[in-house]
Amino acid sequence: MDIKSVLFVGVGGDGIITVSNVVAEACMLAGFDVKKSEIHGMSQRGGSVSASVRFGKKVYSPTDKLGDVKFMIATEKIEALRWAQYLSKEAVVIINDRIVPIINQIIDEDDINKKIEMLNVNKILNRRFLDDAKKLGNEKVANTVMLGVMSTFLPIENRFFLEAIDVIVPSKIKDINKKAFELGIDIAKEL
Amino acid sequence: MKLTKRIISGNEAIAIGAYKGNATFASGYPGTPSSEILDFFKEFDGVVAQWASNEKAGFEAALGASLAGARSFATMKHVGLNVAADPLMTSAYTGINAGFVVVCADDPGMHSSQNEQDNRYYARFAKIPLIEPSDSFEAIGFMQYAFIVSEQFDLPVLFRSTTRISHSLGVVQYDPRTLDNKKELKLDKNFQKYVMIPGNAIRRHKELLEKFENLKQFSNETPINKIENGSLNVGIIANGISYAYAKEILPDAHFFKVGFSYPMPIEKIKEFAKNLDKVIVVEELEPFMEEELKIAGLNIEGKKYFPQDGEFSLDIVEDGLCRAGFIKEKKSTVVFESVELPKRPPALCPGCPHRPVFDILHSHKNIFITGDIGCYTLGSLPPLSAMHTTVCMGASLSMGVGSSKIEKNEKIVSVIGDSTFFHTGIQPLIDAYVNKANMTIIILDNRITAMTGGQPDPSSGFNLNSKPFEPVNIAKFAKAIGIERVFEVDQYDYEATKEIIDREIETEGLSVIIALRPCVLMPKKIKDTPLVVTDKCIGCKRCLRIACPSIDFKNNVAIIDETTCTGCEVCQKVCPVEGAIVVKEGK
Numbered sequence: 001m002d003i004k005s006v007l008f009v010g011v012g013g014d015g016i017i018t019v020s021n022v023v024a025e026a027c028m029l030a031g032f033d034v035k036k037s038e039i040h041g042m043s044q045r046g047g048s049v050s051a052s053v054r055f056g057k058k059v060y061s062p063t064d065k066l067g068d069v070k071f072m073i074a075t076e077k078i079e080a081l082r083w084a085q086y087l088s089k090e091a092v093v094i095i096n097d098r099i100v101p102i103i104n105q106i107i108d109e110d111d112i113n114k115k116i117e118m119l120n121v122n123k124i125l126n127r128r129f130l131d132d133a134k135k136l137g138n139e140k141v142a143n144t145v146m147l148g149v150m151s152t153f154l155p156i157e158n159r160f161f162l163e164a165i166d167v168i169v170p171s172k173i174k175d176i177n178k179k180a181f182e183l184g185i186d187i188a189k190e191l
Numbered sequence: 192m193k194l195t196k197r198i199i200s201g202n203e204a205i206a207i208g209a210y211k212g213n214a215t216f217a218s219g220y221p222g223t224p225s226s227e228i229l230d231f232f233k234e235f236d237g238v239v240a241q242w243a244s245n246e247k248a249g250f251e252a253a254l255g256a257s258l259a260g261a262r263s264f265a266t267m268k269h270v271g272l273n274v275a276a277d278p279l280m281t282s283a284y285t286g287i288n289a290g291f292v293v294v295c296a297d298d299p300g301m302h303s304s305q306n307e308q309d310n311r312y313y314a315r316f317a318k319i320p321l322i323e324p325s326d327s328f329e330a331i332g333f334m335q336y337a338f339i340v341s342e343q344f345d346l347p348v349l350f351r352s353t354t355r356i357s358h359s360l361g362v363v364q365y366d367p368r369t370l371d372n373k374k375e376l377k378l379d380k381n382f383q384k385y386v387m388i389p390g391n392a393i394r395r396h397k398e399l400l401e402k403f404e405n406l407k408q409f410s411n412e413t414p415i416n417k418i419e420n421g422s423l424n425v426g427i428i429a430n431g432i433s434y435a436y437a438k439e440i441l442p443d444a445h446f447f448k449v450g451f452s453y454p455m456p457i458e459k460i461k462e463f464a465k466n467l468d469k470v471i472v473v474e475e476l477e478p479f480m481e482e483e484l485k486i487a488g489l490n491i492e493g494k495k496y497f498p499q500d501g502e503f504s505l506d507i508v509e510d511g512l513c514r515a516g517f518i519k520e521k522k523s524t525v526v527f528e529s530v531e532l533p534k535r536p537p538a539l540c541p542g543c544p545h546r547p548v549f550d551i552l553h554s555h556k557n558i559f560i561t562g563d564i565g566c567y568t569l570g571s572l573p574p575l576s577a578m579h580t581t582v583c584m585g586a587s588l589s590m591g592v593g594s595s596k597i598e599k600n601e602k603i604v605s606v607i608g609d610s611t612f613f614h615t616g617i618q619p620l621i622d623a624y625v626n627k628a629n630m631t632i633i634i635l636d637n638r639i640t641a642m643t644g645g646q647p648d649p650s651s652g653f654n655l656n657s658k659p660f661e662p663v664n665i666a667k668f669a670k671a672i673g674i675e676r677v678f679e680v681d682q683y684d685y686e687a688t689k690e691i692i693d694r695e696i697e698t699e700g701l702s703v704i705i706a707l708r709p710c711v712l713m714p715k716k717i718k719d720t721p722l723v724v725t726d727k728c729i730g731c732k733r734c735l736r737i738a739c740p741s742i743d744f745k746n747n748v749a750i751i752d753e754t755t756c757t758g759c760e761v762c763q764k765v766c767p768v769e770g771a772i773v774v775k776e777g778k
Binding site (some may be wrong): 059085103107 | 258
């Protein structure tokens with residue numbers, strides 16, 4: 001029973017559904033069985049959100065098990081911590097170094113950073129991916145840059161991700177998303 | 192035959208299954224997690240798909256289409272079937288003409304619902320067949336099958352999904368072009384079958400009981416109740432998503448996978464259990480299957496090991512299998528214990544036109560605000576905290592009518608959205624008028640069903656198929672009832688809105704205020720020049736009280752996030768300092 005899981009976490013509106021759909025499609029193209037879960041409705045109004053892509057020879061459950069997730073992409077730091085219970089020791093964690101404010105709460109960013117440093121996983125990259133995306137000319141591709149980094153750890157060839165971007169992403173922004181993905185691969189080389 | 196391979200949601204799979212099952216008519220009312228089914232279905236050639244004002248109307252439209260000869264289905268969320276329970280119960284008596292399926296999606300865990308009722312009981316209540324898929328792949332085939340079962344037994348079929356079926360994606364392979372054969376059926380005029388006056392209904396009830404006896408046998412024979420043998424000498428009876436969790440945790444057990452869950456396949460389960468050391472039931476929410484098995488004299492436990500509330504997960508099912516003695520200990524456990532973090536509840540969007548209304552209501556101390564179901568339910572959360580009840584669709588107005596007759600010190604204010612008003616708000620509005628209720632009704636007419644993803648409603652001016660129509664005018668409608676004090680406001684004009692709301696709350700009698708500013712997200716995303724905070728800010732935090740996600744507070748002053756600010760200017764209107772919040776220049 002060898003099922004791997006990529007958990008996406010963030011804030012409603014961060015674009016988690018699209019990036020997780022790209023991964024699900026890539027997994028399928030690579031020949032894996034895939035299940036994916038996501039939550040719609042109330043939680044999308046700026047609440048904490050997650051989506052999970054699970055792949056392997058045969059997958060039944062669309063949701064994850066605590067302490068069992070090997071890959072996590074977090075579009076926000078507080079949310080990375082909120083879902084940390086799902087991480088295994090061997091996990092690779094890619095975090096967009098940003099905080100989305102919460103209504104009527106004063107957030108101690110130093111404290112959040114300290115807690116992230118205490119995540120003693122196999123690999124963790126906490127980086128301002130928004131800056132990388134801005135350099136490419138579109139803030140919204142930050143998630144794809146993160147995916148590019150993560151792809152180097154996943155047992156799926158690049159071409160399947162690029163093909164998946166073709167299927168999932170609207171045609172106007174396909175090219176910039178592919179560039180963002182390649183940039184992510186370059187960033188991973190520095191790790 | 193060329194198969195298409197895709198990864199799709201359960202909701203899309205249900206739509207594909209309906210189309211392949213040769214359904215040509217569908218109606219329903221949006222509700223998470225069922226909302227997307229009709230959106231997918233409408234894209235197929237030669238089908239009619241339309242939203243109804245509520246689930247009862249959608250159910251009956253689909254039943255009417257069945258009588259007219261089309262395979263049809265209705266979609267709704269679990270609580271929607273409460274609204275459609277009236278036609279459900281009696282359509283079990285009348286039966287159908289062409290295949291008719293009721294698709295309802297339950298929400299265990301209440302991701303976006305006010306309760307987590309288990310709708311399987313409706314099948315038992317109405318004595319109709321119940322079909323439950325476990326993933327997207329099954330959803331296609333089971334949906335096709337549901338139409339066949341419906342026609343074979345001349346009954347509506349209840350097709351139950353849950354959040355984790357509807358909103359999970361799975362790999363499917365299907366032939367998109369080949370549709371099932373179906374009989375050519377004409378409009379069926381049959382007095383004894385469809386006119387449920389007592390004389391006819393008495394006979395139809397007896398016929399229903401006869402059909403039910405046949406259904407019991409059918410359940411033992413249908414291929415969607417299937418046995419999967421394993422190497423361990425223990426058995427698990429499971430349905431829907433519970434099957435997926437249990438199968439992944441303990442693939443070596445013997446499984447009885449229940450796809451046709453009412454009536455239960457009692458004889459087949461007796462056979463299954465005969466030579467096994469121990470058999471248990473794994474089912475989310477109520478002990479529905481367990482009760483059926485116990486009534487049949489089978490001593491099979493379920494809720495002894497598994498919770499009866501909330502959504503299942505791999506961890507919950509693994510814990511239950513441990514308690515049942517099926518596994519010794521959990522395979523993986525939490526490595527990184529949860530740390531203390533600020534909660535992140537959902538909030539009204541930046542620029543949401545509901546915000547000023549709740550800010551105004553918040554300033555009133557002596558009012559009782561009955562609320563309703565929609566994005567605007569978020570107005571109940573702090574710091575807006577301007578809603579005292581939320582029970583079910585339309586209840587804001589009807590509860591307000593009752594409260595107003597008893598409560599004499601506090602004025603009753605009822606808040607309801609446009610889609611919810613058309614759903615079940617119309618009747619209590621008439622009641623308020625007829626019974627001379629002393630209340631202020633605020634209809635937040637943002638021209639869309641926003642919470643469920645932006646489905647059009649009678650106020651939108653276009654329907655599910657993007658066909659335009661003259662929007663239903665709520666002000667004219669209220670006046671046509673006979674209500675005199677009817678006012679329209681634009682919430683972005685904060686002062687004028689406040690003046691009218693304040694005045695009407697002070698005025699004895701019934702008044703209706705329609706707040707007309709459209710949704711900031713749908714159908715079109717609205718973004719105007721953002722606002723900025725100047726050095727005149729005194730740090731009073733008044734702007735924080737409107738609960739806008741674009742406003743933060745750092746170093747004792749407010750700051751506005753330009754990327755998300757839509758320029759609605761409501762923060763500027765409530766700010767006590769002239770010039771502390773201004774529209775950004777140079778744009």
